[in-house]
Amino acid sequence: MPSATAESSGTSSGEPVTTHGSGSDDDGPPNLDVAGASADSGGAVGCTKVDFLFVIDNSGSMAEEQANLIASFPAFVDAIEASVAVDFHIAIVDTDASFAVEQCDEICPANPEDTCVACADEAEEVCTYLPCDSFPPVAECLDTLGSSRVTDPVGGDCGSVGAQRFFTDAQTDLSGTFACAARVGTGASGERPADAMTEALGAQAGDDGCNAGFLRDDALLVVTMITDEDDSDTDDGVVSTGDPEQWHQRVVAAKNGDEDAVVFLGLLSDVDLEGGTCPDVDPAVAAPAPRLRALAESFTRGTWGSVCSGDYGPFFADSIAIIDTACTDFEPAG
DSSP: OOOOEEEOOTTTTTTEEEEEEEEOOOOSSSOOOOOOTTHHHHHHHSSSSEEEEEEOOSSOEEEEEEEHHHHHHHHHHHHHHOOOOEEEEEEEEEEOOOOOGGOOOOOOOSSSSSEEEEEETTTEEEEEEHHHHHOOOOOOTSSSSTTOOOOOTOOOOOOOOOSSSSSSTTTHHHHHHHHHHHHHOOOOSOOOOOHHHHHHGGGGGTTTTTOOOOOTTEEEEEEEEEEHHHHHHOOTOOOSSOOOOHHHHHHHHHHOOGGEEEEEEEEOOTSTTTSSSSSSSOOTTOOOOHHOOOOOHSSSTTEEEETOOSOOOOHHHHHHHHHHHHHHHHOOOO
16 A cells, blocks of 8 residues: 655644545645536546545544534535535444443442433543433434434434435534534444444445435545544454455445545544654553554545544645545446
């Protein structure tokens, strides 16, 4: 795999955001003119539809990163909508198959038996308690790996327009809806981001799957993965099936073998790299992620930045140029 090139830009927090991988080399601000092909694009049809898949780590160290993602989303989607009225789908998946309601059997002795733990920080011994009847029964797909989230971490409706399990540009408050669903919680028992991604685009995207209707043959696919560790856990042996090359192949297969129909964006750990943004401290904060960085770099239109950056805005701003190029060159299947 070729080594990545790196470009840095300043952030409001003063931290550098470094992006790595393939992308557009055009100068000037990105232009999301995806309604049709440009004169010099060789006759390509271009894209008018984009399917966005967000794969968000829901382990105990990810609260700040989820907040950063949510804060950067409005500007990202505004930049797309300001350039073209694109038809898009948004699916959000977490990285394990658990759901907060499963924690209701964890009762703290100091509280009444009708009170359950919604979330807990064992190190700080800080718990948030809710009456057990505030948790709805686990609905179909809520505890399925790769199923798109349309609720908050305790089952509250995020206001999806329509019966499908993903969001569209028809949402009246897309940023608010995204913020609700993207706060996937921090109670993961074993994260498998690659499996979550490939399940979301594979079995769960089928006609009988939880994400039926999300993935379209005539749409560009943009995958964004955000996690502060690699796809493995040496403590309990939890790891996705396969390796970066196989994960790459499964994503491309979901787009009928057309790698040019995929953009991969990663906000990943760089704790093991010289000059990385992630602090080389407690492994609970960030762990080396060579496999997921290799996955990002394996895509022709793949790039990654540090998950430890204090501001994801510059990373997404740079990513728009990659999406622009991909859209210009996109030729819908069929």
